[in-house]
Amino acid sequence: MFTAFHRRLLAVVVSFLAFAAFPTLTSANHSWGNYHWGRTTNPFTVNLGDNVSLVWDGYLGEASSDWSISSALDTTIVDGGAGNPRRCRATTGRVEVCNTTYGNNGWLGVASIWVSGSHITKGSVKVNDTYFNTPAYNTPAWRRLVMCQEIGHTFGLDHQDENFSNGNLGTCMDYTSNPVGPLSNEHPNNHDYQQLELIYAHLDNTTTVGQVTAGAKAPPAMDEIDFAGPAQWGRLIRSTHQGRTELYELDFGGGHKVFTFVIWAEGEERGRRGDGGK
């Protein structure tokens, strides 16, 4: 028998579930597993290795300035140490940023983050000129969004939203089919800066940012991978919107992992459509 009491109880349960399901609306919570750079003081500086060509220099500079607005961290552009941008070998203690024509592999950009325990030890960002050389993506807005978002991942930030079709939130950590707007998704927003403050509110006993050796004896194999495509990225741990946004994990044991965030070009989801992603 469904009494008025039950109806009231149901209403309470439903409103509780609604509250629990949408905390994103009111609080910053788009980190991904509490991974962060180890540091003993705040704010700290992340060096961004410049391995990009002239056409990308301005966008790297903009992303660097944008993220440095954060009270938690600063970024400095330094000479690249990645060697061949196709390989874009990561350097301990910093983030290497690379571009080249990586081919018709489907992805616009990838960010890979090496972690030891909860600490990020190095990162790399690659943007794929094979797509950025095409009219669809050869726009300042798309270049800004992808550069800004992939660098944001290397600080421990996740996406704020992964729906390409809804309205823009005004942050590069929000997927969109139209970065320009009405609300522009070409730069971080206050929510991103708040999230960085949360991630970096505590101090650590050890430092990973700016270090030249990985502290906790990372397996040598972690340095030997060429992250050209899904076959090298490990296990798919998250896929949304028909596979257009994906997160992969390569687990080396002992808390040593490499995470790779991928943004696929529209229509290039490699047959993932209908695979249960939503």
Ligand SMILES: [Zn+2]
């Ligand atoms: Zn920590």
Ligand SMILES: [Zn+2]
């Ligand atoms: Zn992303």
